[in-house]
Every structure is written in C-alpha cells, then in structure tokens.
Amino acid sequence: MGELWAQAWAVARKDLVLEFRTRTALLSTVVFTVLVLTVFNFGRDPTAVATIDLAPSVLWVTFTFAAMLALNRAFQLELENGALEGLLASPLSPRGLYLGKLLANLAFVGVVQAIGLPVFVLFFDVPVGHVWLPLIGVIALATIGFVAVGTLFSAMVIRTRFAELLLPVLLLPFLLLPLTYAVQATARLLANRPLSELSGWLKLLAAYDIVFLGLASLLFPHTVDE
Amino acid sequence: MSLAQKGRWVALAGLALLGGVYVRALAFTPIERFQGPAQKIFYVHVPAAVTTELAVILVGLAGAFFLFLKDPRLDRFAEASAEVGTVFAAIVLVTGPIWGKPVWGTWWTWDARLTSTLFLFFLLIGYQVLRGAVADPGLRARYCAVLGICAVVLVGFVHMSVYLFPTLHPQPIVIRPGKPALPPEMLVTLLMSFGVFLILYAGFVMQRYAIAEQRVGATHG
Numbered sequence: 001m002g003e004l005w006a007q008a009w010a011v012a013r014k015d016l017v018l019e020f021r022t023r024t025a026l027l028s029t030v031v032f033t034v035l036v037l038t039v040f041n042f043g044r045d046p047t048a049v050a051t052i053d054l055a056p057s058v059l060w061v062t063f064t065f066a067a068m069l070a071l072n073r074a075f076q077l078e079l080e081n082g083a084l085e086g087l088l089a090s091p092l093s094p095r096g097l098y099l100g101k102l103l104a105n106l107a108f109v110g111v112v113q114a115i116g117l118p119v120f121v122l123f124f125d126v127p128v129g130h131v132w133l134p135l136i137g138v139i140a141l142a143t144i145g146f147v148a149v150g151t152l153f154s155a156m157v158i159r160t161r162f163a164e165l166l167l168p169v170l171l172l173p174f175l176l177l178p179l180t181y182a183v184q185a186t187a188r189l190l191a192n193r194p195l196s197e198l199s200g201w202l203k204l205l206a207a208y209d210i211v212f213l214g215l216a217s218l219l220f221p222h223t224v225d226e
Numbered sequence: 227m228s229l230a231q232k233g234r235w236v237a238l239a240g241l242a243l244l245g246g247v248y249v250r251a252l253a254f255t256p257i258e259r260f261q262g263p264a265q266k267i268f269y270v271h272v273p274a275a276v277t278t279e280l281a282v283i284l285v286g287l288a289g290a291f292f293l294f295l296k297d298p299r300l301d302r303f304a305e306a307s308a309e310v311g312t313v314f315a316a317i318v319l320v321t322g323p324i325w326g327k328p329v330w331g332t333w334w335t336w337d338a339r340l341t342s343t344l345f346l347f348f349l350l351i352g353y354q355v356l357r358g359a360v361a362d363p364g365l366r367a368r369y370c371a372v373l374g375i376c377a378v379v380l381v382g383f384v385h386m387s388v389y390l391f392p393t394l395h396p397q398p399i400v401i402r403p404g405k406p407a408l409p410p411e412m413l414v415t416l417l418m419s420f421g422v423f424l425i426l427y428a429g430f431v432m433q434r435y436a437i438a439e440q441r442v443g444a445t446h447g
Contacts, residue, residue, distance in 0.1 A: 149376070156369045160359035169355055170373065173348045177383055208383060215379055219372045222293050 004096050011100020016107055018077065025073050026111060033066045033116040037123050055124050056186040060179050063113060067143065070109050071150035072167050074101055075158040094221035098151065105147045113139055131189045138189065141205040142182035145212060149174045152216040155223045181205045233432025240426035247419045255415045264328045267321050269415055273423035274317040278346055281311025281427065286378030289371030301367035304374055305357065306434035310427055312350040318343050342384045349377045
C-alpha cells in the first residue's frame with residue numbers, strides 16, 4: 001500500500017512540477033474560468049432573474065467546463081516523445097499511475113477553483129460568508145467525482161482521433177449526475193437552508209465518489225496495458 | 227443459412243408478430259379510461275424502454291467478461307447490442323413525446339424518467355463515437371469494454387436518483403409490490419409485446435453481429 005502511494009506521489013509530483021515550471025495550462029484554465037463567469041454575467045437579464053437563483057447553476061457549469069479543460073491535458077503531456085510508453089515500461093504499477101494522475105488533476109482543478117470561487121462570489125455578489133466551509137465541502141466532493149471518471153477517460157481518449165472533442169462527449173453524461181447533486185446542495189446552502197436538508201445530496205455525492213473511484217482504479221489498468 | 231440470413235428471418239418474424247400485437251392492442255384490448263386511444267402507444271413505448279435497458283446491461287456484461295476472457299466475440303456482441311439499443315432508445319424517445327403531448331399537454335419535460343432515457347441515449351451514442359475513433363481493434367475492444375462497464379454503473383446510479391425526484395411519469399404498473407395494476411387484457415397484450423421486442427432485439431443483434439464479423443474478415447483478408 002505504501003509502495004502504491006509512493007508511486008502515485010512520484011507521478012503527481014512530476015506533473016505538478018512540470019505544471020509549475022511552465023504554468024501555461026494552469027494560467028489558460030484560470031483565464032478560461034473567469035471568462036466563462038463573465039460570459040454568464042452578460043448571458044442573462046439581471047432585471048428578470050435574480051442573481052442568486054442563477055448562481056448555483058453558473059458556478060457548476062463553469063466548474064464542469066474548467067474540469068473538462070484540465071482533464072484534457074492530463075495525459076496529453078505524456079504523448080510527446082512517447083512519454084507514456086516510458087512510464088509504462090518503468091516499474092510503476094498502472095494503479096499507481098492512475099492515483100498519481102488523479103492527485104495531480106485534483107490539485108490542478110483545486111487551484112483553478114480556488115481562484116474561480118472568489119471571482120464567482122465577487123461577480124455574482126453571492127453571500128457566502130457563513131456557508132463557505134460547507135460550500136468548499138460540496139465543491140470538493142463533486143470535484144473528486146468529476147476527476148475520478150475524467151482521469152480514466154482522458155487516458156483512453158488520447159490514443160483516439162479528435163481526443164479534445166471526444167472527452168466531453170464521453171465525460172459529460174457522467175458529470176451530469178454529480179453536477180445535479182452539487183447544484184441542489186449549493187442552492188440549499190446559498191438559500192441558508194439547514195444542513196440537514198442537504199445531507200441527502202452530500203450522501204449521494206459521496207456514494208458517487210466512492211463507486212467511481214473504485215471502478216476507475218479497477219478499470220484503469222485495462223486502458224494502458226498492452 | 228448464414229447468421230445474417232437467420233437474423234433477417236428472426237427480425238421479419240418479430241415485425242410480423244408486432245403487427246399481430248397491434249391488431250390485438252387496437253381491436254381487442256380495452257381503451258384506457260383517462261388517456262383514451264393515446265394509451266395504445268404504451269405497447270411499443272414500455273417494451274422498447276425495457277429492451278433498451280436490457281441492451282445496455284448486456285453491453286456492460288459483455289465488456290466485463292471481455293476484460294477477463296479476451297474473447298473478441300464478446301466485443302462484437304457488445305458492438306451489436308449497443309447499436310440495437312440505440313435504435314430502441316430512439317423509439318422510446320420518439321413515442322414518449324407523441325403520447326406526452328395529448329396526455330400531459332407537452333412534448334417534453336425534464337422529468338427524471340425522461341431524463342434517464344436521454345442519459346441512456348447519450349451514453350450509447352458516446353459508446354459508438356468511441357468505437358469509431360479508435361483504429362486498433364484490440365485497443366478499441368478494451369476501451370469500449372471499460373466505457374460499457376462505467377455506463378452500466380452510471381445507469382444504476384441514475385435509477386437510484388430517479389426515485390428521489392418528484393415525477394410526472396406514470397409509475398411502474400407491472401413489476402411493483404402487490405398485483406399488477408392493469409386489467410388482464412392489457413397485461414397480456416403488454417407481455418406479448420415484450421416477447422415480440424425480445425425477438426426483434428435478437429434478430430437485429432444477429433444481423434449486426436454478422437456485419438461485425440464480416441468486417442473482421444475484411445480487415446484480415
């Protein structure tokens with residue numbers, strides 16, 4: 001078990017160091033996120049719909065697109081110079097590779113969300129003062145679900161034609177469910193409902209995370225084995 | 227007789243029997259009191275929906291077995307089942323609104339059951355897009371198996387969620403606690419239609435499987 005985590009950490013660290021040194025992907029994903037939030041701001045009639053009614057949907061649609069963009073690059077950077085073959089030829093276990101990629105993706109998406117969330121609060125004037133902790137919990141739960149499935153699929157699509165186009169087509173149906181749960185939970189949080197009202201949605205999110213984390217780490221070796 | 231020819235005969239028999247079921251449904255089955263003649267579409271809609279789910283479950287099972295046994299026939303079966311399932315899902319999505327307009331007054335609503343069928347349809351389309359996008363047959367089979375398994379698990383999740391949302395859609399009437407909630411004439415017609423849809427599914431899958439086999443022969447020879 002310790003060996004597995006050591007391998008995962010090695011992969012994640014490699015990805016994050018690469019990301020930190022170039023910063024191109026991170027920067028463009030952050031800019032993309034802020035742009036989507038801006039587009040939403042202009043894509044509605046503020047006199048007709050109250051901002052707060054729209055806020056949960058705006059937040060989650062933005063985060064879904066941002067996660068998709070981030071996941072697209074997860075294995076893309078292993079394509080150059082046959083780096084993926086190198087990784088597979090090394091003593092690294094496929095499960096360690098999956099976990100490492102998962103951790104790196106979570107960190108990447110987490111940073112994007114850490115910048116995106118304050119911008120969202122600012123742009124849409126959302127009162128998060130007293131609910132910020134549970135809100136971060138909801139975001140974390142949903143993001144784990146997004147990234148668990150997304151990491152598996154992104155490993156598959158890189159060796160196909162039109163990888164960038166294929167990932168959303170495959171992944172979006174899988175993201176719709178956690179997205180629905182997260183929107184429901186967020187809406188209740190922002191409306192100041194008691195926490196007991198959203199515990200059902202949180203349980204569903206947690207169940208989704210556990211099932212798909214387990215399933216993806218079970219299936220991932222089949223996507224990279226030769 | 228080749229598999230494709232056998233499949234063609236099975237499908238033709240299924241279509242003829244479907245005609246028979248509709249003669250029974252229109253002439254010898256009572257008209258539903260509240261929905262009127264619109265309810266007759268039920269004998270296509272419900273069996274098509276059940277067959278779609280069956281097709282998706284079989285795609286997932288074939289995928290799971292493929293990953294262990296590495297038998298390419300399982301992959302060809304999954305390919306056939308997914309494509310036939312897509313057709314049945316399309317039938318559900320077309321017949322649903324035709325019934326919904328007179329009975330609900332709207333073609334479409336974001337009701338949990340409608341949404342879950344749409345989910346199935348998207349999953350099946352995505353599955354076929356993936357199939358078309360991978361050139362290497364071995365890789366394609368493994369990727370599709372992985373996606374098929376994920377799709378079945380997701381469908382399970384969607385079903386679980388469906389019960390948490392308020393719904394406009396009629397509740398299950400055959401498989402439910404207690405006795406089936408429809409008169410025996412209707413139940414018999416429905417069950418006959420289920421049988422016919424299974425025959426149609428088998429016939430279409432046989433033909434599609436034969437095509438998949440021919441393609442393999444073409445690339446090898």
